[in-house]
Amino acid sequence: MLSQDSLKKIRAILFDCDGVMTDGSAWILYNGDAIRSFNVKDGYAIQYAVKKGYILALITGANSQSTVNRMQYLGVKHIFSGCANKMQTYRQFLDEQQLTSEQVLYMGDDIPDYEIMRQVGIAACPADAVPEILEVAHYISPIKGGHGCLRDVIEQVLRAQGQWFHSDAVNW
Helix, strand or coil: CCCHHHHHCCCEEEECCCCCCCCCCCEECCCCCEECCCCHHHHHHHHHHHHCCCEEEEECCCCCHHHHHHHHHCCCCEEECCCCCHHHHHHHHHHHHCCCHHHEEEECCCHHHHHHHCCCCEEEECCCCCHHHHHHCCEECCCCCCCCHHHHHHHHHHHHCCCCCCHHHHCC
């Protein structure tokens, strides 16, 4: 579990796609797009956090229209796909949203996430992240990527701030 003090500071939840929202598997179509399997419990938590006023952002090296469509469906407004330099994108995002790193939780699973995870208030990763990421994570979810690890951290943030499971939780 994360400390209640650090969870109470979080205003933005940023995350990678492959290996966090998915198990890392993808089927590549003839047009280059990829078909991914997303966990619906992650999806519920994402849309609920958006509804509660949190800033959510996807920062991914993947360039997939189906992933963009999924994020838009869940209400995520900040979608950075095909991102070659995640740290540059992160810095720009902080400036645009007028956030400090202390107010950000980032969940990643692989080396491209490393620099951001060293900067944020809370660095989280799924149980099956690579060793370099496991070393810098403040929190290692007991759940593997693609199986609800993002729900795990989102729920912890919202519970710590008294925002989880209100009367509006039953409405999509």
